[in-house]
Amino acid sequence: MNEVNRFDNQNHVIAMHNVSWRRDGKTVLEGIDWQAAKGENWALFGLNGSGKTTLLNMINGYIWPTTGTISVLGHKYGEVDVREMRKSIGWVSSSLQQRIHASEKVQDLVVSGKFASIGLYEKPASEDFDRAEMLMRQLGCGHLLDRMYQTCSQGEQQKLLIARALMAEPKLLILDEAANGLDFISKEGLLDSIQELALQPDAPHMIYVTHHTEEIVPAFTKTLLLRRGQVFRQGNTADMFSGETLTDFFELPVEVSWRGNRAWLSKK
Numbered sequence: 001m002n003e004v005n006r007f008d009n010q011n012h013v014i015a016m017h018n019v020s021w022r023r024d025g026k027t028v029l030e031g032i033d034w035q036a037a038k039g040e041n042w043a044l045f046g047l048n049g050s051g052k053t054t055l056l057n058m059i060n061g062y063i064w065p066t067t068g069t070i071s072v073l074g075h076k077y078g079e080v081d082v083r084e085m086r087k088s089i090g091w092v093s094s095s096l097q098q099r100i101h102a103s104e105k106v107q108d109l110v111v112s113g114k115f116a117s118i119g120l121y122e123k124p125a126s127e128d129f130d131r132a133e134m135l136m137r138q139l140g141c142g143h144l145l146d147r148m149y150q151t152c153s154q155g156e157q158q159k160l161l162i163a164r165a166l167m168a169e170p171k172l173l174i175l176d177e178a179a180n181g182l183d184f185i186s187k188e189g190l191l192d193s194i195q196e197l198a199l200q201p202d203a204p205h206m207i208y209v210t211h212h213t214e215e216i217v218p219a220f221t222k223t224l225l226l227r228r229g230q231v232f233r234q235g236n237t238a239d240m241f242s243g244e245t246l247t248d249f250f251e252l253p254v255e256v257s258w259r260g261n262r263a264w265l266s267k268k
């Protein structure tokens with residue numbers, strides 16, 4: 001690697017250069033060039049099947065690029081132990097919910113995030129419980145401490161999973177369709193918490209993956225538009241979510257109205 005690239009990767013949370021991924025004769029990702037700099041939170045926006053989850057799997061080191069290079073938190077994949085890397089990456093997705101034991105105590109569930117385990121097998125210190133409680137309060141779910149996970153609503157469960165991810169003090173937090181299936185109140189509560197979290201001085205870098213423009217809160221100042229496995233466009237969220245850009249993106253006339261610093265989409 002030349003010096004320019006090394007510098008480049010050190011200053012980025014994620015640096016992808018010409019990344020492609022092919023499987024069974026199908027090109028799922030092609031020519032992805034994406035650099036998420038420190039201090040930027042990114043939204044990843046694309047239709048079903050556009051390659052978002054594949055991209056996340058690559059960031060977590062579960063799959064390898066067919067071509068191109070990827071660096072995460074200054075480490076080039078191929079030269080670093082991805083299992084170690086995963087300790088610095090928190091991943092919250094609605095699919096994680098299915099893997100939680102229904103009868104798990106909320107407190108244990110959150111604390112288990114420190115050990116990157118599902119279920120609590122190691123003995124946590126009392127500071128770990130204190131930290132879990134602090135994180136839950138920060139996310140507006142401190143009152144759930146003594147509950148069973150299964151008795152919490154879906155919105156509460158999502159917040160708990162974020163608190164759980166934060167227990168490991170990740171440097172990068174990936175929120176994959178975190179607001180899926182939530183009602184209006186729960187969703188707004190979760191989005192407020194995410195916005196507030198992003199404003200904390202010690203907040204991790206965040207990536208928010210979604211199908212819905214209006215879920216992208218102002219903390220996500222940058223957006224990558226992914227279409228059919230390729231970067232359609234990337235840049236400032238406000239520029240990405242213009243009627244003109246999204247009409248090109250969807251190949252369908254749409255208009256965007258900005259309310260509450262969020263983009264609301266409708267068909268023309």
Ligand SMILES: Nc1ncnc2c1ncn2[C@@H]1O[C@H](COP(=O)(O)OP(=O)(O)OP(=O)(O)O)[C@@H](O)[C@H]1O
Nearest residue numbers: 023024026028046047048049050051052053054055
């Ligand atoms: N292991 C695989 N083998 C073959 N094709 C795959 C594999 N994984 C993903 N794909 C295909 O790659 C494309 C992108 O999938 P991916 O799951 O990344 O999309 P996505 O943007 O996350 O979609 P969604 O919004 O529906 O979650 C899809 O057409 C999918 O069928």
Ligand SMILES: [Mg+2]
Nearest residue numbers: 049052053054
């Ligand atoms: Mg997906």
